[in-house]
Amino acid sequence: MRRYDPTVRTVTGSSHHPLSRLTVLALFLMAVAASSVQANVSSPRSFSGDRLSRIVLPVEPRTGNINLNAMRANAWTVDDTKRLLLQGDVLIQIAGFSFEGETPMVWLNRIPSADGLINQIAVWIPDAWSPTSEAGRGPKGRNLLVVGSARGQANLNVALMIEKPAPNTSLVRRAEERLADYLGSLQTGTAALAQYPKVLGPAEVPEFVPTPGGSLPGEHLATGPTPRASRPWLRRPGGVVSFSARKVKLETGDDENLLITDGDVVLDYRPGSGQSNIRLSAERAVVFMDPGSVRDLASRQLGMDEIRGVYLEGAVKAESDKDDYVVRSPRMYYDFQTDQAIMLDAVLRTYDRKRALPVFARAAEMRQIAENQWSAQQVKVSSSSFATPTLAIGASSVVVDKVPGGLTDNGDLEAGELTIDSRNNTLEAGGLPIVWWPRYRGSITSIPLSGVRGGYGEYEGAIVETSWDVFSLAGVDRPDGWDLELNLDGYSERGFGAGIDWEVNTADNQMALDLYGIKDSGTQRTDTGITMEVPEEYRYAALWEQTLQLSDAWLLQSQLSYMSDATYISAWRNEWYEDRREFETSLYIKRESGNSAFTALAKYALNDFISNSWLMASPGYQVNKFPELTYRRFGDSLFGDTLTWSSQYNASRMQIVVPDGTPASNGLRTSTFQNPAGGPFLANQPLSEAARYQGLRQSWVNRVATRQNISMPMQWGAFNITPFAMGQIVAYFEDDTADGAEDSKHQYYGSGGVKVNTVLQRVFNDVSSDLFDLHRLRHLIEPYFVAWYSGSNYDDLEIPIYDPLFDNLSTGGLVRFGLRNTLQTQRGGPGRWYDVDWLTVDASLVLSTDSEESRFPTPQYFDWEPGYSQLGNFVEGSYTWQFSDSLAFIGEGIWDLDADQFMRASTGLELNHSPQFNTFLEYRYVNDTETKLLAFGGTYEISDKYRISAVPQWDFERDDFRSVSGSVTRSFPDFDLIFYAGYNQITEETQVGAQLGQINY
Incomplete structure (x- = not known):
């Protein structure tokens, strides 16, 4: 076995730094006696x-050297x-x-x-870190003890060697206590026996329980002066300042020493303690x-206990x-005594990691x-580096804080963010x-002004609309x-x-409150194109909705809607009038468990007008509905999964x-209604006289209803066959629900059918x-067939619709024959096919037994419940064609065989010419409203700063443009400025203006 040289070598630094010769280490190694290291383990020992x-040490010695590198070292020998x-x-x-x-x-x-000889080493690190520790590799933490052993040389490389014991500070005492605990x-x-150097985390400290008459242990005693409420960030124990400059001059004095540097000064x-x-x-x-010794200046390094302050001038960074x-x-002046x-x-430049935005403060x-x-x-x-930013917040005084990140409730790591007060x-x-x-008090990117829009409308005049964050305005969290x-x-x-718009979105509570009012006057234009005088001077809307998850099983939802007049929504909130769900005041509670649910609903209309165009x-x-109680069960298995109920x-x-x-x-066109006596319906004629409302009972009615669905999925070879049936009973407690007939008081409905489908490929x-961007091809052919029939003891066109789920059912029979063809291919290339x-x-x-009368003009079929279909003889179809990754076609339509014409059809395409340029084209036809519209347009990003878009719509019936809209977006470092213009022929209104898009302060 090869024996390694046991000599501890001192590696000298450059001639620029005078280094001590570490003879102490060599003398120490020569004095080691083999007999002195035999451990006596026959009885417990105490360790200092x-x-x-x-x-x-219980660590297997590894082959290799021990290298110790530092700028400064205190060295002494104990035994x-x-x-x-x-x-x-x-x-x-x-x-x-x-x-x-x-x-x-x-x-x-x-x-x-x-x-041969083995080097044993123990290292206590009050705060360990490494360049790879942030990536989860390398030791990191506080109060770490490392023990190891190696066969080889022990090398020490320092710039300044002080051959005397370190002062008996709290740092030395903590280190010795840590080692003593481990040895004990x-x-x-x-x-x-560890195979590698062993890293030991901090030992668990037993909980201290005070006793009457006792004394506090040492670790609970305060040493030195009383600490400040917040720990210092400059004058940290063990902190070190290294310096370099072209010229260095030292002026000593009885009260203070001055180190004067000039030319390319750098202080690190x-x-x-893990600080930056x-x-x-x-x-x-x-x-x-x-004042005092200046010996340490030879290493160009100063300790925190020696420095009072640092003054810098000239291009300071x-x-x-x-x-x-x-x-x-x-x-700049860094005062190490006042910690400022x-x-x-x-000019301060920092970075908000949470929002990935730079922040500048001048x-x-x-x-x-x-x-x-x-x-x-x-x-x-601001978020701009320019001396005069495009958009900025000015203030007489500001406190900027960087809030550290951490783990969220879901365990995700959240980045820190900047806040200002x-x-x-x-x-500006x-x-x-x-x-x-x-x-203002809050996030650096969430200043009070959250939105602004300006422009001109034909019926509004000059427009200025602003949105403000209330918490920021109030300066509260x-x-x-x-x-x-x-x-x-x-x-x-x-x-x-x-x-005000108030929204709450937490795990168990989603709430939204929208209160708005306006002192209105002049002439207005409704969504239906009617021009009329403003009906009320003070107009408003109050909307509230909330969803509470009371528990895993219970859900509570509530809504409130109240408007000042019948035309407020259609004049001021056009998008709500066209698309929003019904405005209602209601309370709904649900208990759901497994495949069953119980619900209770109370719903009441506070207004005597309707603010939804579709309704x-x-x-x-x-x-x-006051109240409505419902109990549902879904997918119960009967007879060993033979039936589903x-x-x-x-x-x-x-x-x-x-x-x-x-x-x-109500701001409605008279063509919306029909006069039961014949002739046109007049503009000032009461709506209650319209034909659609004749014969309706408008008093309260009570009823019970039940519906039973059953199906029997089965397979016969390659075919999936599913017979299904549905039965429904509705019973009223009043005699005059409609026409007083018995069949309207007790309504029975039943249906049944079969679905068959298969897949060939x-x-x-x-x-x-x-x-065509094709690589291999799979052809899927899916033929399907449906036969269905229903009957009832009432005329489905004569009963009122209290609830569409029970009352909007068709009677008769139909058969449906269909074929779905799908061609699949692969794209992407080798190693990345998809x-x-x-x-x-x-x-x-679709062929129906009764196609003469229908509640709605366009026939259509609903596969999930054929009873909701509008019967008729018709053909329906749809297609999608992904010609390439940048070009796609889509379309659908319904052809009525009885009327021998399309009842509804649409087709279109989208083309992405490049990441900066895309266009689209769509044609839409609706027979009932005689609508033939062609919409086309696109978006083009001219540069990083400019983006334009335009969407014209051509009406073939009027042989004119139905509407034209466009915008130009100018991107600034701090925000997006959007200029827009539009014309709507239905409302005969032109609007132009500008608004701020995404704002980055």
Whole structure:
């Protein structure tokens, strides 16, 4: 076995730094006696932690050297153990394993073995880290103890060697206590032999329980002066400042020493304890130090206990290696006694990781008062590096905080964010103040002004609409999951409006409150194209909805809707009038367990008019329900999964609410209604006289209902066959629900049928086409068939629709024959193939027994419940064609065989010419409304700053444009400015304006 040289070598530094010769280590190694290291384990020992004498560490010695690197070291000997306290740029390597940290304590001794001497080492690191620890590799943590052993040389490389014991500070005492605890634990049992250097985390500290008359243990006693409420960030124990410059001059004095540097000055501050390192650079600097010995200056390194302050001037820059900030200033002063840094005419650049945005703060005077906290006077904050930002927040005083990230409730790692607390704020555009508010407190990217829009409307005049964050305006913390906005709007031809939008979104509570009012006057244009005088001076809407998850089984939902007049929504909220669900006031509770659910609903219309276009079109009235109780079960298995049974039971008290007023007062066209006596319906004729409302009972009715669905899925060879049936009973407790007939009081409905389908496929491996982007081809053929019939004891066209799920059923029979063809291919290339439905064509023929009368003009089929289908003889089809990754076609249509024409059809395409340019084309036809529209348009990103889009719509019936809209977006570093213009022929209204898009402050 090869024996390694046991000599401990001292590696000298460059001639620029005078180094001590480590003769102490060599003398120590020559004095080691083999007999002194035989451990006496016959009886328990107590350990002081100041040596490794008579101890064999339970670590297998590895082949390799022990290398100790640092800027400064204290060295002394205790018995046969060499003690070292290392400082500055510490790197410890034990046979190839590396450890880094601030001010580690080292114990080193040698023991003999049959194969030669073994170096034993113990290292206590108060705060360990490494460049790879942030990626989850390498040791990281506080109060770590590393033990190991190696066969080879022990090398020490330092710039300044102090051959005397380190001061008996709390750091030394903690290190010795840590080692003593570990050595003592080796006596309590048999330690497993480690194969590598062993990293031991902090030992669990037993809970201290005070006893009357007792005394506090040492670790609970305060040492030194009373600590500050917040720990210092500059004057950290063990912190080190390294410096370099072209010229260095030392002026000593009885009260203070001055280190004067000039030319390319660089000071590196390493505070330790896992804190960010700071690099200061300037043209000139002065370091103010305590009086006394200047011996340590030879290493160009100073300890925190020696420095009072540092003054820098001339192109000063301070930057952090971990916290992503840079400060530039002509003059800075770091006061290590008051724990502050003062910067004049400073520019702070930092980064909000949570929102991935840079943040710049410019101030006449800036102070860094903590590691991640700054205060400033006369400051501007923006996300732009320009001296005069396009958009900025100005303030008389600001405190900027960097809130650390952490783990969320879901266990995800959340990045830290920047917050500010500012007073006397102004929103500045190009350096010009435009808005003032007293205080802002919150995220750097969530200032009070959350949206602004300006423009001109034909019936509104000049438009200014703004949205403000209430929490930011009030300067209070935002509760988690809360958003509260104040809307302030002005219209030169109409008046002034204000409102609030309040949203709560938490795990068990989703709530939204929308209150808005306007002092209105003049002329308005409704969504239906009717021009009329404003009906009310003070107009408003109050909307509220909330969903509470009371438990895993219970859910509570509530809504409230109230509007001032019948045309408010159609005039001021067109998109709600066209697309929103029914405006209602209701309370709904559900208990769900397994495959069953119980629900209770109370629903009442506070307004006597309708504010939804689709609800006015059909059925044309609202239904109050007070209450409605329902019990449902889904997918119960019968006879060993032979049958699947679903059931529903319902009891309700209901009332039909016919809208009040006339077509004129509701902003509706007279063509919407029919006169039962013949002739046109008049604009000032009451809506209750329309034909659709004749014969409807408008008082409360009570009824119970039940529905039973059963199916029997089976397989016969390659065919899937599913017979199914449905039965329904509805019973009223009033005699005059409709026409007083018995069949309207007790309604029976039943249906049944069968569904059959199968799948055939074939693969063509030799298909390949660059033109159609094809690589192999799979053809799926799916034929399907449905036969269904239903009957009832009532006329389904004569009964009122209280609930579409029970009342909107068709009677008669139908058969459906269909074929779905799917062509699939592969795209992507070798190693990254993926499947694509290249072409899908689905076509079916529906033949019905009764196609003369129907509730709605367009026949259609619903596969999930054929009873909801609109019967007729028709063909329906659809297709999608993914021609390439950039070009796609889609379309669908219904052809009525009785009318011999299309009832509804649409087709279109989308083409992505490039990542910056895309276009689309769509044609839509609706027979009932004589609609033939062609819409086309696109978006083109001209550059990083400009993007344009346009969407014209051509009406073939009018031989003119139905509407034209377009926008130009100009992207600035701080926000997007969108210019828009549009014309709508239905409402005969033109609008132009501008609004802010995404805002980044």
